[in-house]
Amino acid sequence: DIVLTQSPATLSLSPGDGATLSCRASQSVRTDLAWYQQKPGQPPRLLMFHASKRAAGIPARFSGSGSGTDFTLTISSLEPEDFAVYYCQVRDSLPMYPFGQGTRLEIK
Amino acid sequence: QEQLQESGPGLVKPSQTLSLTCTVTGGPLRSIVYYWSWIRQRPGKGLEWIGYIYENGDTYYNPSLKSRVTMSIDTSKNQFSLEMTSVSAADTAVYYCAKRTTYWFDPWGRGTLVTVSS
Numbered sequence: 001d002i003v004l005t006q007s008p009a010t011l012s013l014s015p016g017d018g019a020t021l022s023c024r025a026s027q028s029v030r031t032d033l034a035w036y037q038q039k040p041g042q043p044p045r046l047l048m049f050h051a052s053k054r055a056a057g058i059p060a061r062f063s064g065s066g067s068g069t070d071f072t073l074t075i076s077s078l079e080p081e082d083f084a085v086y087y088c089q090v091r092d093s094l095p096m097y098p099f100g101q102g103t104r105l106e107i108k
Numbered sequence: 109q110e111q112l113q114e115s116g117p118g119l120v121k122p123s124q125t126l127s128l129t130c131t132v133t134g135g136p137l138r139s140i141v142y143y144w145s146w147i148r149q150r151p152g153k154g155l156e157w158i159g160y161i162y163e164n165g166d167t168y169y170n171p172s173l174k175s176r177v178t179m180s181i182d183t184s185k186n187q188f189s190l191e192m193t194s195v196s197a198a199d200t201a202v203y204y205c206a207k208r209t210t211y212w213f214d215p216w217g218r219g220t221l222v223t224v225s226s
Binding site for chain 2 (some may be wrong): 008030034042043044045049052055070087089090091095096097098099100101102
């Protein structure tokens with residue numbers, strides 16, 4: 001089974017800062033990785049798929065990179081609405097769709 | 109784009125069956141591309157994929173829940189459903205329905221909180 005490990009668990013930054021969130025897979029997933037943003041009381045919102053492709057309507061300050069087992073979500077300059085929890089997700093065999101445990105991006 | 113909305117009881121007694129329905133608007137459920145999915149989030153926890161169903165009724169379930177889960181689909185009503193038997197407090201969660209494209213999930217319903225308690 002593929003296990004996704006996100007780091008850090010919590011990231012404290014200020015508006016205007018850049019943010020780097022990591023997701024590591026226990027085995028290679030090529031570039032078959034998605035990122036989601038979740039705000040309190042809301043469902044997750046798709047940000048990225050295929051590791052680096054932005055979903056419709058996602059601002060250009062969000063970018064994704066990586067392949068194999070190591071992936072990064074970068075937010076170039078944080079806006080107040082970006083403070084949320086971020087999850088990565090992949091496809092495993094069987095099939096299965098594991099999610100990472102999340103990174104909480106909080107205002108410093 | 110489609111919109112999804114979950115419905116069903118918010119309170120279920122232990123050992124009973126949880127039943128939820130997802131209604132899809134803005135697009136047909138019948139599609140050769142999409143799988144219609146259920147995902148849950150326990151309080152303060154991460155996301156857990158429960159399973160999904162295809163337009164022809166083919167289903168795929170999380171092995172850890174497979175023995176208790178059944179999904180069904182009614183394309184004439186643009187609805188698909190989840191049943192989970194023998195629930196316990198550990199099944200208390202927000203349950204989301206979502207559309208699976210290739211391997212990612214988008215869009216999601218707003219979610220419905222199901223509490224298992226006597």
